[in-house]
Structures are given as structure tokens and as C-alpha cells.
Amino acid sequence: MVNRKVLTLDEFTIREMRAFPKATGELAGLLRDIGLAAKRVNVEVNKAGLVDILGETGDVNVQGEEVKLLDVFANDQFTRVLRHGISCAGIASEELDDFVIFDNEISRNSKYICMYDPLDGSSNIDVNVSIGTIFSVYRRVTETGTPVTKKDFLQAGNRQVAAGYIIYGSSTILVYATKRGVNGFTLDQSIGEFCLSHPNIKCPENGKMYSVNHGNYYSFSEEIKKYIECCQRKNKTNGGPYTQRYIGSMVSDVHRNLIRGGIFLYPGTKEKPKGKLRLLYECNPLAYMIEAAGGKATDGTQRILDKVPTELHERTPFFIGSLKMMEELEGYLLKVES
Ligand code: AHG
Numbered sequence: 322m323v324n325r326k327v328l329t330l331d332e333f334t335i336r337e338m339r340a341f342p343k344a345t346g347e348l349a350g351l352l353r354d355i356g357l358a359a360k361r362v363n364v365e366v367n368k369a370g371l372v373d374i375l376g377e378t379g380d381v382n383v384q385g386e387e388v389k390l391l392d393v394f395a396n397d398q399f400t401r402v403l404r405h406g407i408s409c410a411g412i413a414s415e416e417l418d419d420f421v422i423f424d425n426e427i428s429r430n431s432k433y434i435c436m437y438d439p440l441d442g443s444s445n446i447d448v449n450v451s452i453g454t455i456f457s458v459y460r461r462v463t464e465t466g467t468p469v470t471k472k473d474f475l476q477a478g479n480r481q482v483a484a485g486y487i488i489y490g491s492s493t494i495l496v497y498a499t500k501r502g503v504n505g506f507t508l509d510q511s512i513g514e515f516c517l518s519h520p521n522i523k524c525p526e527n528g529k530m531y532s533v534n535h536g537n538y539y540s541f542s543e544e545i546k547k548y549i550e551c552c553q554r555k556n557k558t559n560g561g562p563y564t565q566r567y568i569g570s571m572v573s574d575v576h577r578n579l580i581r582g583g584i585f586l587y588p589g590t591k592e593k594p595k596g597k598l599r600l601l602y603e604c605n606p607l608a609y610m611i612e613a614a615g616g617k618a619t620d621g622t623q624r625i626l627d628k629v630p631t632e633l634h635e636r637t638p639f640f641i642g643s644l645k646m647m648e649e650l651e652g653y654l655l656k657v658e659s
Pocket residue numbers: 386415438440441442443444534569570571572597
């Protein structure tokens with residue numbers, strides 16, 4: 322028997338958008354397209370061990386990292402679905418040097434652009450560990466009817482209209498945020514639909530988990546080292562010692578911390594002051610989501626969402642998590658303005 326209390330992604334999004342009298346349905350259409358691409362990627366992720374898709378292409382992406390075949394597949398799926406949809410005027414992706422203009426009649430007249438990391442945590446593909454897709458949606462700043470330009474992509478994160486991720490894990494979940502809140506939809510494989518499973522997600526104010534690559538410890542600043550020591554100490558005020566969890570797929574680490582409470586750190590190091598993570602399609606969407614859920618995200622000196630980007634692939638140090646844990650971290654960094 323069909324349980325009519327469960328809303329599908331489409332039903333939920335259309336309901337949400339109806340709350341805005343001027344809504345055209347374009348954003349709902351865009352989210353539906355993202356859900357469709359995610360389902361296609363999910364199928365391939367699940368059979369990754371069985372077919373040739375597993376393994377490396379041998380190519381190096383614009384970040385100088387080895388590209389896995391599934392990254393390329395995921396990038397193609399998202400780009401194709403959005404190109405053929407009716408809601409997106411152009412995209413930028415971790416896997417592509419430059420942004421892509423969708424220069425056909427319908428796309429040119431669309432008001433949104435989308436940016437994504439098609440597969441986050443790709444070094445985990447070959448070892449059956451959760452990976453994901455991270456996406457970010459902006460209203461374009463150039464006129465509809467004209468091709469998009471770089472200006473449409475170099476907007477501060479606080480101008481996002483929606484952001485989200487999909488995790489291909491023990492189950493597949495799509496979580497997205499708008500200014501109305503954060504909601505999660507688990508893929509019901511039997512009907513091929515994302516169904517509302519985590520309504521109105523709030524990030525716990527406090528948590529017990531911290532996520533950081535300890536291998537980089539000796540390259541961290543003294544402030545970060547001190548904070549990590551604080552996480553490891555018994556401490557009556559913060560309930561420490563905390564538990565260390567680091568998956569190596571940020572999207573999965575941040576998802577766990579969003580649901581359970583926790584903090585994720587990818588600081589800059591002496592060798593790489595801007596760290597590793599990319600502002601536009603990794604940090605901004607997650608920062609938007611955590612804030613919509615009551616948490617916080619900074620680069621150590623300023624709010625992530627207020628950073629004005631100058632390059633598509635720019636990197637930033639990244640600290641994100643439960644409000645109280647972020648405040649505790651800021652006590653060590655001292656420099657943070659809020
Ligand atoms: P991607 O697979 O898109 O390149 O991103 C991997 C990122 C992030 O998901 C993860 O937390 C981090 O890189 C891991 O980096 P380290 O191995 O340096 O810790």
C-alpha cells in the first residue's frame with residue numbers, strides 16, 4: 322500500500338515554492354533535474370566494482386589531482402541533465418577549467434546558474450566508502466535572454482538561493498537548503514523517488530565529534546594545534562574529550578556533524594595557506610546549509626558566505642559545524658570577526 326504521508330522531492334519542492342506568490346516553478350524544476358542526475362550517478366556508484374567505470378582515467382583535473390572515471394561520469398550526468406532542462410543558464414564544476422554557457426533559447430532565458438563538485442571524496446570510490454555530490458544555486462546577475470558570464474559565477478555565498486548535497490552511502494540521501502530551512506530526502510530504490518525522511522533539519526548546538534586530517538598536524542598553526550589538543554582533553558566545560566571522525570569525504574563528515582553535532586576543520590598549512598577545499602562548490606554550499614540549520618562556517622577570520630570570490634576554483638581554509646563548537650574554536654583563533 323502506498324503511504325501518502327511520505328512526500329516525494331518533487332511534491333515537497335512544489336509545495337514549498339507555492340509559498341512564494343511570484344515563484345515560477347523554475348527552482349523546483351532545477352532541483353528535480355539535480356535529483357534525476359543524482360539517481361543516474363547513484364546507479365553507477367552502486368555498480369562501480371562491477372564494471373570498467375572503476376579506476377582512474379589517468380587524466381589530471383584543473384586542480385592537479387588525478388581524475389577517477391566516476392568523477393567524469395558524474396560531471397557529465399549533472400551537466401547534461403541541466404543543459405537539457407529548462408531552469409539553468411550555465412554551470413561551473415570542479416572538473417571543468419571554465420564555466421559552461423548553455424546557449425540555447427530555453428537555457429538563455431533561465432534565471433539560475435548552478436555550481437557543483439560532482440563527486441566529493443573520490444579517493445574513496447575504490448574502497449566502498451561514502452561519497453557525494455555538492456551543489457550550489459544562484460540567481461544570475463546578468464540579464465536573462467543573454468549568455469551567462471563569469472560575473473554570474475563569482476557571487477558571494479550569501480547570494481545563494483539554494484544549496485545541497487547527495488550522499489551515495491549506506492542509503493542515498495539528498496539534502497537541500499533554501500532560506501526556508503533544510504530538508505533531507507532518502508532514495509526509495511523500489512520506486513526510484515527521493516522521499517522526505519529528514520524534515521526541517523537543525524544542527525545540534527553542541528556535539529562530541531571533531532573531524533580533521535591529523536596527518537597535517539605539524540603543518541598547522543599553533544592556534545589550531547592548541548584547539549586540537551583541547552578537543553583531546555577531558556574538559557568539564559565542553560564535555561571533552563571529543564571523538565575524532567574523519568572519512569575523507571567532506572560531504573559525509575559534514576552530514577554526520579549536521580545531524581549529530583560536531584565540527585569539521587580543513588585549515589591552511591604553512592605550505593598551503595589556503596588549504597585544499599574549494600570555495601565556490603565545496604565550502605559555500607555547505608556553509609549555506611549549516612547556517613540555515615543553525616550552525617556556523619568561517620575561514621578562520623571571516624564568515625565563509627561573505628567572501629567575495631575572484632576565481633572559479635579558489636581555495637579557502639574551512640571551519641564548519643555546531644554553533645557552540647565553532648565558538649569554542651574561535652576562542653582559540655581569536656582573530657575571527659562575526
Ligand atoms: P574531491 O574528492 O572532490 O577532490 O574532495 C576531497 C576533499 C574532501 O572531500 C575531503 O574532506 C578532503 O578532500 C580530504 O583531503 P585530505 O586527504 O587532504 O584530508
